[in-house]
Amino acid sequence: MPSEVITMNRPVQFSPLAGARTTVEGSLAYMSGFGNSFETEALPNALPVGRNSPQKCNYGLYAEQLSGSPFTAPRSTNERSWLYRIQPGVKHQARYRKVSGGLIRTAPNREESTLPIGQMRWMPVPIPGEKLTFLTGLRTMTTAGDAEGQAGMAAHIALVTASMTDEYFFNADGELMIVAQQGRLRFATEFGVIEIEPGEICVIPRGIIFRCELVDGPARAYVCENYGGAFTLPERGPIGANCLANARDFLTPAASYEDKPGKALLHVKWCGEMFATELEASPLDVVAWHGNYYPYKYDLRRFSPVGAISYDHPDPSIFTVLTSPSGEVGTANIDFVIFPERWMVAENTFRPPWYHRNIMSEFMGLIYGVYDAKPEGFVPGGASLHNMMLPHGPDTPAFEQASNEPMLPKKLTGTMAFMWETRLPQRLTKFASKDAPIDQSYLGCWSGLKRRFDPSTPEPQW
Numbered sequence: 001m002p003s004e005v006i007t008m009n010r011p012v013q014f015s016p017l018a019g020a021r022t023t024v025e026g027s028l029a030y031m032s033g034f035g036n037s038f039e040t041e042a043l044p045n046a047l048p049v050g051r052n053s054p055q056k057c058n059y060g061l062y063a064e065q066l067s068g069s070p071f072t073a074p075r076s077t078n079e080r081s082w083l084y085r086i087q088p089g090v091k092h093q094a095r096y097r098k099v100s101g102g103l104i105r106t107a108p109n110r111e112e113s114t115l116p117i118g119q120m121r122w123m124p125v126p127i128p129g130e131k132l133t134f135l136t137g138l139r140t141m142t143t144a145g146d147a148e149g150q151a152g153m154a155a156h157i158a159l160v161t162a163s164m165t166d167e168y169f170f171n172a173d174g175e176l177m178i179v180a181q182q183g184r185l186r187f188a189t190e191f192g193v194i195e196i197e198p199g200e201i202c203v204i205p206r207g208i209i210f211r212c213e214l215v216d217g218p219a220r221a222y223v224c225e226n227y228g229g230a231f232t233l234p235e236r237g238p239i240g241a242n243c244l245a246n247a248r249d250f251l252t253p254a255a256s257y258e259d260k261p262g263k264a265l266l267h268v269k270w271c272g273e274m275f276a277t278e279l280e281a282s283p284l285d286v287v288a289w290h291g292n293y294y295p296y297k298y299d300l301r302r303f304s305p306v307g308a309i310s311y312d313h314p315d316p317s318i319f320t321v322l323t324s325p326s327g328e329v330g331t332a333n334i335d336f337v338i339f340p341e342r343w344m345v346a347e348n349t350f351r352p353p354w355y356h357r358n359i360m361s362e363f364m365g366l367i368y369g370v371y372d373a374k375p376e377g378f379v380p381g382g383a384s385l386h387n388m389m390l391p392h393g394p395d396t397p398a399f400e401q402a403s404n405e406p407m408l409p410k411k412l413t414g415t416m417a418f419m420w421e422t423r424l425p426q427r428l429t430k431f432a433s434k435d436a437p438i439d440q441s442y443l444g445c446w447s448g449l450k451r452r453f454d455p456s457t458p459e460p461q462w
């Protein structure tokens, strides 16, 4: 599958605020930090100095603000950026028409969805031979909450066999977290270009226009659509200032732009429906920008896990990379949690995740390797769903092994699983319940757990 090579005008000058580091990966330039106020320009002096909206902008650019939060949001959650572009956004649209959203679904999806009473697992959704762009290749698996109420999420699988060509997209319903699982993906956005490979994620906030391209062949990704509060770093409490996801490892693209007249199509997901409008030029025409509302990427392999160094298996919340707050303290709209490479050293401890039931609903994926609680059946590219209050935990082989293995330090290597955990129950789409490859044998993974109760002695007899 040939990948289209995009040509964007590379930045010739950066002017990040003090403290920001610029880094170059291949031909792409990024600025480091999470939640920083960045400023970047692809032409010298394209950014106004000392004001946002001068009477006339340099180079004949238009100034435009993109607000990611209400104007009056508290400073800690106030997000907006100023864009200096060839044409203002109003010129990058005509009349919208409703179009098919394919297999994309939005909460509440009550007419179609079923709320499964039972634990679910899927094998990887195969990547077909047909032409699928990031947009036409999106298959919604679960939805939770209500997009118009700005609460909840959707979990999608993206199957990509073709780059978007003269096609663009923005999502008004939520921000997108793309978790690359197979193949690299390049996102050309209004703010610059981001490329990710398996092990990396990209977050594209609500409303930002982008085009997705293949880099080196067909790709599969997990995609979370977050209807709620923007993903942010979790509080670290007693852990202190360091470890988990460190702010400096988040990368935001330097400004780059396309000055590309010609027919193009802009797709918009808005209140659960898909619309399209014709364009006369590429909307990726932002020559300079500053602010704190922008897309970013993160390499999950840079996560510094903190865990048990004495006994017991801590709650998985210690592996939270990003969290979408719900407004209720400690009750996430979504927690994005990973299970990366790490040492297991706890003594006299059942080391894998324990059996449990949870008020939160857990959608899991496996990017690569083996997940320690499910050494069999949960394969890279697959997924599982453990909905509100439904019991789950290690399968029989994991229980047997972890109950009998010597308590020596052990490293889990070459593995990266993740979870989107939401306070809201997740409904299955028709695709997930009928067309996706359901693992019908999933419940059998616990059938070998034996009854071992013996009231005559407290000493384990096995």
Ligand SMILES: [Fe+2]
Binding pocket: 356, 358, 362, 386, 392
């Ligand atoms: Fe769980």
